Amino acid sequence: MKCFSFKSHKPVSFYNEEVVPLLRRMSNLEQLTLYLSIIEDDLRYIDGNRLSDEVLIHMPRLNKFTFSIDTWCRNMDNNINYPSNDDILRSFIGKNIYHQVDAYTRKAPMVKDGRCHIYSLPYQFHMFHSLNNSFPGGIFQTVVCLEMVDICSFEHDFFKLISQCFPILRELTVRNPQQQRNKQHSSTSFTFPHLTTLSVKHAHTDYAEQFLFHSKICVPNLLHLRIQYESLAMITNNFTNDTICLNCAQLRSVSIVEPFVRPENFDLYFPQL
Numbered sequence: 001m002k003c004f005s006f007k008s009h010k011p012v013s014f015y016n017e018e019v020v021p022l023l024r025r026m027s028n029l030e031q032l033t034l035y036l037s038i039i040e041d042d043l044r045y046i047d048g049n050r051l052s053d054e055v056l057i058h059m060p061r062l063n064k065f066t067f068s069i070d071t072w073c074r075n076m077d078n079n080i081n082y083p084s085n086d087d088i089l090r091s092f093i094g095k096n097i098y099h100q101v102d103a104y105t106r107k108a109p110m111v112k113d114g115r116c117h118i119y120s121l122p123y124q125f126h127m128f129h130s131l132n133n134s135f136p137g138g139i140f141q142t143v144v145c146l147e148m149v150d151i152c153s154f155e156h157d158f159f160k161l162i163s164q165c166f167p168i169l170r171e172l173t174v175r176n177p178q179q180q181r182n183k184q185h186s187s188t189s190f191t192f193p194h195l196t197t198l199s200v201k202h203a204h205t206d207y208a209e210q211f212l213f214h215s216k217i218c219v220p221n222l223l224h225l226r227i228q229y230e231s232l233a234m235i236t237n238n239f240t241n242d243t244i245c246l247n248c249a250q251l252r253s254v255s256i257v258e259p260f261v262r263p264e265n266f267d268l269y270f271p272q273l
Contacts, residue, residue, distance in 0.1 A: 001026060002061075005033035009127065011072060013039040015046075024058045031064040035125055038071050045083055045105070045116035046071045048092030056096060065098050068119040070130050074112075082107060082114055085136070106134040106150070128166070133158065137165055144194075145171040153178040156210060159217065160190050171197040180206040191218040199226035201257060209235045212247050219247050226255040239269040 004026055006019070015038045023032075038046060046069050056062060073082075083091075088103040099120035107114040115130060121138070128143045132150040143166050148154060154176055163169075172195060183206065198219070200208040208231045210216040225248075232254070233239070251270050267273065 002028060003031040004029055007033070007035035007125075008037065009035075009129070011037045011039050013041070015040070020054050023055045027058060028061055029059045030061050032059065032062060032066070033124075034065075034067040034069060035127070036067075036069050037129055038069065040071050040073050043073045044071075045073065045088065045114075046118065047083065047088050047103075047116070048095045048097065048101070048118075051097075052095045062096070063098060065096075066120050066124050068117070068123070068125050068128070070115060070117045072130075073114050073116075083116070085134075088116060088118060102136065102138060104132075104134040104136050106132045131162075135161075135165075137161060140166050141168065144168055147173045147175070149175045151176070151178060153180050153204075154207065155180055155182050156188075156216070159210070160188065163190050163192050163217075168194050170194050171199075173199040174203040174207045176203050176207065179204045180210075183210075189215055189218060191220070194221060195219045196221050197224040197226075198222060200231070201226045201228055201255075205231040205234055208232070212236075214247050217247075221250065222247055223250060223252045224255070225251055225253070229256045229258055229260045232256070233263075236269065239263055239265050 004023075012019070015036065019036070026032075040046070044050065051067075056065070083105065085103060085105055088105060089101065092101045097120065101118060102121055103116065103118040105114065105116045115132065117130065123138075123140045124142060126142055127145045127147075128140060129147045131146060131148045133152050133154065146162070146166055146169055148162070154174065169192060172192070198211055200211065208227055211219060211222075212235055235241070248270060250272060252272055254270060254273065
């Protein structure tokens with residue numbers, strides 16, 4: 001086998017036990033593609049050193065390695081100094097990675113877990129998972145599906161950065177329980193021109209509000225919305241607030257998990273449903 005691609009869009013906990021032994025047997029590989037989100041209980045991020053020592057050293061013919069690897073270390077020891085972004089990037093120096101590499105780490109205060117995302121550039125995948133506030137930016141011309149996850153609030157200007165970094169984004173999922181801190185300073189509007197699907201059902205109401213208010217973020221092609229009913233009713237003032245109509249006018253579906261009774265003007269508010 002000369003080419004191998006392994007992609008998993010859900011977190012896996014068997015990297016050390018199954019993925020590494022599998023890859024080590026592929027000594028004739030010339031091209032390798034990995035897209036992984038890894039739950040790492042031994043509290044070590046996947047970095048350039050681990051990739052080289054555990055995998056690449058066993059592939060002497062490899063000449064193309066494309067990857068996006070997100071490591072989630074659970075139950076981290078707060079007394080240990082975990083690698084910084086610069087530490088992670090330095091771990092790739094001198095390794096046969098064949099691509100430019102970028103990375104970012106996140107160790108949230110008072111939380112015993114951490115994440116590290118490493119990826120080859122130019123980014124080649126259609127999906128980008130578990131983006132958090134430590135994201136350094138860049139241009140990702142291939143990404144159409146993005147998941148943002150953090151326990152620290154995403155501020156308005158951070159979404160502006162996201163709109164610039166992912167110019168063809170079509171699907172966005174926001175998972176964040178924290179309310180925004182600087183809503184009063186969110187006066188600059190910007191556009192997600194290609195966004196058709198938005199999921200904020202696991203996010204604070206603030207994030208749904210900023211995407212549905214045309215004056216904050218313009219989403220002219222939004223067709224599908226996943227949201228909690230309580231958030232939707234609050235934002236629309238029980239479906240009477242005309243301010244958000246421009247962003248809701250084209251909606252073809254509204255997915256709400258919990259049961260609810262449609263108010264009288266629900267259908268009028270979403271005429272395309």
